[in-house]
Amino acid sequence: MAESSVLSTHVLNVAQGVPAEGVPVELWRLEPAEELVLRTATGPDGRAEGALLPPAAFVPGRYELRFGVGDYFRRRGLGADPPFHDVVPVRIFLAEGQGHYHVPLLCSPWSYTTYRGS
Template sequence: MSRPSALTTHVLDTAAGRPAQGVAVELWRMEPAPECVARAVTNGDGRTDAPLLAPDNFRPGRYELRFAIGVYFGLPQPRFLEVVALPVGLAEGQGHYHVPLLCSPWSFSTYRGS
């Protein structure tokens, strides 16, 4: 049975051990030509207030999530990490895609959550 697809995210500040509030997030559709399809800022829980792709506007394809963590951490220039870009492939009927970003000023990791 095919499940409606959607995309959400959240950001965790692993250096401080808390959700990362105020991180600017962009979602880019990479095909046929790169196009920004959503912008949001994380709330007090480190999440965006709405899905970046809701089921009603979901299109399968190649995307890139861009997180402005350099500004969030406020480190002097040049920053080791400025924008973390995560390329993701999204397929129809695969249900909810949740992509958390765990980050510090010096590192990041991610996974497909639920």
């Protein structure tokens, strides 16, 4: 039996070695038309509270997570003004029955990386 799909995320500030609290996160569905699904922010542990797409709301397709790291680092007095990275977009395809999709963002004012976590 296929596992229900769900989407979650968290953000780590690798410049200071801490969870990135207060990073704005938007989830956009890209097809059939671009649509804002959710707007939230990361908590003290760097995680967006709860699932961005719980099983009951999960619809397979192309999505984009948009992380507002520029404002986050500006508030912390890090990086350039204007910021090198403003909003970091991460495009993903979510399929039904693939279990837990977890998309971590590891970032600094000058770089970022992501992967499919667990």
